[in-house]
Amino acid sequence: MYDGNNINKTMIASWRQTGKFVLLSVGGPNNLWNNAFSSESNRQNFVNSLANLVNISDFDGVDLDIEAYFTTSPRNVANTIKDLRVLFNKFKGKRWITLTADCIGVYQGAPVPSPDDTKIQAFNFVVPIIQLADDAIDYYNSKAYSNWYDGYNHTAVEYIQDIYLNWRNLPGMCQGCRPIANFKGVDGAKILIGLLASPDARTAAEYGGPNLVKNTKAWLLKQGYKVAGFQLWNSYFDKANGYQVSTTIIGG
Numbered sequence: 001m002y003d004g005n006n007i008n009k010t011m012i013a014s015w016r017q018t019g020k021f022v023l024l025s026v027g028g029p030n031n032l033w034n035n036a037f038s039s040e041s042n043r044q045n046f047v048n049s050l051a052n053l054v055n056i057s058d059f060d061g062v063d064l065d066i067e068a069y070f071t072t073s074p075r076n077v078a079n080t081i082k083d084l085r086v087l088f089n090k091f092k093g094k095r096w097i098t099l100t101a102d103c104i105g106v107y108q109g110a111p112v113p114s115p116d117d118t119k120i121q122a123f124n125f126v127v128p129i130i131q132l133a134d135d136a137i138d139y140y141n142s143k144a145y146s147n148w149y150d151g152y153n154h155t156a157v158e159y160i161q162d163i164y165l166n167w168r169n170l171p172g173m174c175q176g177c178r179p180i181a182n183f184k185g186v187d188g189a190k191i192l193i194g195l196l197a198s199p200d201a202r203t204a205a206e207y208g209g210p211n212l213v214k215n216t217k218a219w220l221l222k223q224g225y226k227v228a229g230f231q232l233w234n235s236y237f238d239k240a241n242g243y244q245v246s247t248t249i250i251g252g
Contacts, residue, residue: 007057016060023096024054027065036080037072047080051087054095061088061096067143070125075115078132085136100141100194100231101126103149103163106186108177122147127183140186141231142167143194145206150174155208157215160193164225167191188226197232198241210248217249 012022027033036046054062062084066077081097088095104110105126113120115128130137144163145154150173152159162173169185171178179185193216199207213230220227230249232238238246 007053009058012058021060021096023061023063023098024050024057024059025063025065025100026050027067027100029065029067033066033072037076043076043080044083047083047087051084054088055091060094061098061138063098063100063141065100066126067100067102067146070122071119073116073118074113074125074128075132078115078129081129081133082136096138097136098139098141098192099126099129099137100143102147103142103144103167103194104147105142106130106167106169106180107149107174108166108169108172108180109150109174112180112183124180127180130186131183134186137190139190139192139228140167141192141194143233145194145196145208145233146202154206155212157212157219160208160212160216161219164188164191164193164220164227168225189228191226192228192231194231194233195245197234197238197245200240201233201237210244213245213248 015022035042037043050062053059064077064081081099084097088097102122104123107123110121110123112124112127115132126140130140142163144160149159149166150162152162152173158173165172167186168188168191169179169183195213196202196207199209201207219225232245232249238244
C-alpha cells in the first residue's frame with residue numbers, strides 16, 4: 001500500500017480552508033485501469049490501497065474517471081465503488097465518491113449491456129454501474145464536450161439538454177428513442193455537467209464558453225430541473241481564459 005509520502009498535506013489543508021473539497025482523481029482517458037482490474041486480488045488491493053491513501057493523506061474522497069475504459073465488466077466497477085464506500089464509512093468525517101464518465105455512458109438510443117459483459121462499447125457502459133452502485137456514489141460528472149450525442153453541435157445548448165435528459169432518463173431528444181427500461185436515471189442533484197474552461201483545453205469546436213453556461217442555467221431554471229453544478233476541465237485553462245466560464249457558473 002502507498003504510505004502517503006510526498007503528499008502535500010499543508011496544501012490540502014490550505015485548499016480546504018477556502019471552502020474546497022480536495023478529491024484524489026484516479027484514471028483518465030487511457031486504459032490506466034488494466035492492472036487494477038486484471039484479477040480480483042488486484043481489484044481488492046487497489047481498493048484497499050486507495051482507501052488507505054485517502055485516509056492517511058486526509059483527502060475528502062476520490063473521483064473515479066472511467067472514460068474510455070471498457071475492458072472490464074460494469075459489475076467490477078460497481079463493486080469497486082461499493083467496496084470503497086464501505087471503507088470510507090469507517091473513516092472519521094464524510095468521504096466523497098464521484099464518477100466521471102463520457103456522456104455516452106448513458107444514452108437512450110443504444111442497448112444496455114449486461115452488468116457482466118466485458119470488452120463492450122462505450123454506449124450505456126455506465127447504466128449498469130448506476131443500477132448497482134448509485135447509493136454509494138455522491139456525484140456523477142458527465143463529460144458534455146468530447147462525444148457525439150444525437151448529432152448536436154457541442155457548443156449548442158440542445159447538446160447539453162439532451163445529455164442531461166438522458167442521464168435523468170427523462171424523454172430525450174433522439175427521434176424514435178424511449179427512456180431506458182428498468183432504469184430510474186440519476187437524481188438531478190447528483191449530476192455535474194462537465195464543460196471546457198477554454199478553447200485551448202481540448203478544441204475550440206467543443207468550447208461553448210459563457211453563453212453555453214448561461215443558456216444551460218436558464219433552461220434548467222425554466223424547467224425546474226435540479227443540477228449539482230458544473231465541472232470544468234480545468235482550473236489551469238480557466239485561469240488562462242480569465243475565469244470567464246467559472247465566473248458565469250457562479251453568478252452569470
